[in-house]
Amino acid sequence: MIKSNKIKKTISSAVKFVTFRILFRGIYCIHAKKPVQEDKVLFVEVREQTISNSFRLLYQRLKKEGTYRIHTHYLRSGFVGRLAYLRRCTAMLKDLADAKYVFLNEGCNVIGSIPMRSETVLTQTWHACGAFKRFGFSTAELKYGETAEEMRKYPYYGNTTYVTLSSPDIAWAYEEAMMLQDHRECLKATGVSRTDVFFQKRFLQASRTHFAQCVPFAAGRKVILYAPTFRGQAKEAASPDKLDVRKLKQALGQDYVLVCKHHPFVSHPPVIPPDCADFACDVTKELSIDELLCVSDLCISDYSSLVFEYSLFEKPMLFYAYDLEEYFDWRGFYYDYHELAPGPVVRTNEELIGKIREMETQFDLQRVREFRERFMAACDGNATGRILEMVFQKE
Numbered sequence: 458m459i460k461s462n463k464i465k466k467t468i469s470s471a472v473k474f475v476t477f478r479i480l481f482r483g484i485y486c487i488h489a490k491k492p493v494q495e496d497k498v499l500f501v502e503v504r505e506q507t508i509s510n511s512f513r514l515l516y517q518r519l520k521k522e523g524t525y526r527i528h529t530h531y532l533r534s535g536f537v538g539r540l541a542y543l544r545r546c547t548a549m550l551k552d553l554a555d556a557k558y559v560f561l562n563e564g565c566n567v568i569g570s571i572p573m574r575s576e577t578v579l580t581q582t583w584h585a586c587g588a589f590k591r592f593g594f595s596t597a598e599l600k601y602g603e604t605a606e607e608m609r610k611y612p613y614y615g616n617t618t619y620v621t622l623s624s625p626d627i628a629w630a631y632e633e634a635m636m637l638q639d640h641r642e643c644l645k646a647t648g649v650s651r652t653d654v655f656f657q658k659r660f661l662q663a664s665r666t667h668f669a670q671c672v673p674f675a676a677g678r679k680v681i682l683y684a685p686t687f688r689g690q691a692k693e694a695a696s697p698d699k700l701d702v703r704k705l706k707q708a709l710g711q712d713y714v715l716v717c718k719h720h721p722f723v724s725h726p727p728v729i730p731p732d733c734a735d736f737a738c739d740v741t742k743e744l745s746i747d748e749l750l751c752v753s754d755l756c757i758s759d760y761s762s763l764v765f766e767y768s769l770f771e772k773p774m775l776f777y778a779y780d781l782e783e784y785f786d787w788r789g790f791y792y793d794y795h796e797l798a799p800g801p802v803v804r805t806n807e808e809l810i811g812k813i814r815e816m817e818t819q820f821d822l823q824r825v826r827e828f829r830e831r832f833m834a835a836c837d838g839n840a841t842g843r844i845l846e847m848v849f850q851k852e
Contacts, residue, residue: 473611476543477566477567477570477611478570480543481546481547481550481567481570481571482570482571482572484547484550484551484554485550485551485553485554485571485572485573486554486571486572487554488550488551488554488555489554489555489574491554491555492555493555493556493557493574493576493577494526494555494556494557495557496524496525496526496557497525497526497528497555497556497557497558498519498525498526498527498528498556498557498558498559498560499527499528499529499530499549499552499553499556499558499559499560500512500515500516500527500528500529500530500560501529501530501532501549501553501559501560501561501565501568502529502530502531502532502562503532503534503561503562503563503564503565504532504533504534504535504536504563504722505531505721506531506533506536507531508529509562509584510651510654510745510746510747511562511582511583511584511649511650511651512560512562512582512650513651514650514651514653514654514841515560515582515650515841515844515845518841518842518845519845525558528552528556530545530548530549530552531545532545532546532549532565532567533545535690546567549567550567550571553568553577554574556577557576557577557578558577558578558580558848558849559577559578559579559580560579560580560582561579561580561581561582562581562582562583562584563583563584564592564593564613564614564635565613566611566612566613568615568616569611569612569613569614569615569616569617570611570612570615571615571616573615573616577616577618578618578619578848579616579617579618579619580618580619580620580621580844580848581614581617581619581620581621581635582621582649582650582651582844583620583621583622583631583649585762585763585765586623586649586652586762586765586766586832586833586836587623587624587627587762587764587765587832587833588627588630588631588791588792588832589760589761589762589764589765589790589791589792589797590686590760590762590784590788590789590790590791591634591788591789591790591791592634593608593613593614593633593634593635593636594608594633594634594635594636595630595633595634595789595791596788596789599786599787599788599789600786600787600788601690601787601788601789608636609636612636613635614634614635614636614637617635617637617640617643618643619643619645619847619848620635620637620643620644620645621645621647621648621649621650621840621844622644622645622646622647622649622835623646623648623649623652623765623832623833623834623835623836624646624831624832624833624834624835624836625646625834625835626831626832626834627791627832628641628644628646630791631644632644645847646834646835647835647840647843647844647847648835648836648837648839648840648843648844649835649836649840650840650841650844651747652766652769652833652836652838652840653838653839653840653841654747655747655750655751655766655769655770655838656837656838657838660747660751661751663748664747664748664749664751664752665751665752667744667748668680668744668748668749668752671740671743671744672714672716672738672740674714674735675714675716678711678712678713678714679712679713679714679754679755680713680714680716680752680753680754680755681705681709681713681714681715681716681753681754681755681756681757681813682716682718682749682750682753682755682756682757683700683715683716683717683718683757683758683777684717684718684719684746684749684756684757684758684761684763685697685719685720685757685758685759685760685761685777686720686758686759686760686761687719687720687722687723688780688784694720694722694723694724695723695725696719696720696723696726696727697727697759697777697779697780698727699777699779699806700727700777700806700809701806702715702729702730702733702736702737703730703732703733704806704807704810705736705737705806705809705810706733706736706737708810708814709810709813709814710735710736713736713813714736714737714738715736715737715738716737716738716739716740716744716749716753717729717737717738717739717740717741718739718740718741718744718746718749719739719741720761721741723741726739726741746763747766750763750766750767750770751770753772754772754773755772755773755774755775755813755816756772756773756774756775757774757775757776757777757809758774758775758776758777759776759777759778759784760778760784760788760790764776764798764799765832765833766833768799768825768828768829768832768833769829769833769836771822771825771826771829772825773800773816773820773825774798774799774800774825775800775801775803775809775812775813775816776798776800776801776802776803777803777804777809778794778802778803778804779804779805781794781802781804797828799821799824799825799827799828800821800824800825801815801816
């Protein structure tokens with residue numbers, strides 16, 4: 458068995474070497490002989506199948522200007538078969554080879570491992586704010602991550618020109634995660650484009666209207682948003698199932714409603730009990746997380762970075778971290794969890810209910826404001842404009 462595993466590992470390593478160092482590099486280098494197209498912009502989604510909110514405002518602004526030719530690629534890493542993924546990567550690399558501008562919002566070792574031409578400007582907008590759970594090279598040798606050797610050999614953040622940050626305070630974490638110790642000038646506290654919508658009155662009103670249409674029984678009651686992060690690897694993502702919806706309904710149903718938003722990678726989220734349909738609902742498919750952050754009165758999460766965005770609203774947060782030690786061993790955090798969390802950390806449904814009741818009179822607003830100032834200082838509703846000015850060198 459041990460010998461068989463070694464053989465499989467050797468074959469897998471050889472296949473990856475041929476794919477990245479010969480096939481992908483060869484495709485890119487052949488097509489990079491063409492002159493760079495100064496008006497060509499690529500948006501590359503590594504896993505999503507549509508333009509995500511990390512890109513949406515940037516994409517819309519550039520489309521509206523009409524100055525650039527915008528191309529999109531959806532690699533669907535982990536969600537399509539190997540041959541389909543290779544075809545998508547090949548098409549993207551051919552298109553990338555003569556592009557002047559490229560936008561990514563997560564790690565991509567396909568792009569990070571090629572000898573990219575110096576004329577191309579690659580902007581990493583990242584898909585989250587702040588610095589909560591570890592990612593990239595920060596997870597090397599952990600259960601969640603790959604080996605340090607593998608990450609150095611096929612870097613996920615190679616060729617980066619700019620990385621947009623929600624605050625200068627977190628630059629050190631991104632420097633570590635993206636292995637940018639020799640390129641610290643890449644890290645720019647421009648703010649995060651996707652947060653601009655939270656400062657737009659039209660978006661706030663539209664979110665309230667859409668929510669009322671989707672969850673009509675919420676009228677007259679406060680809205681609790683439950684938005685946990687996934688467990689496991691992305692392609693096998695599972696959502697936690699320890700929240701006792703019936704118990705919450707019994708204790709809080711008169712004054713509150715519960716809306717659940719599961720991570721988009723989760724295929725089979727926990728089911729809301731039928732007898733709780735007048736109290737709770739799963740709106741994962743109907744409402745975006747941005748809309749839900751706007752309309753909720755209280756947010757329950759665990760290890761999700763959405764709490765950074767939610768701090769912009771200066772509303773109560775609770776952290777249902779029943780598996781904290783297990784999650785820490787699996788992935789880890791950039792800061793001490795209890796010191797970071799801008800709200801109570803609970804382990805049981807009983808504690809959760811108790812803290813929700815307490816927050817009606819004991820909400821620590823100052824703690825949330827300090828959290829916001831530390832981790833979201835650059836997010837003021839104008840991030841998209843700053844990013845475009847930086848990338849395209851506009852006056």
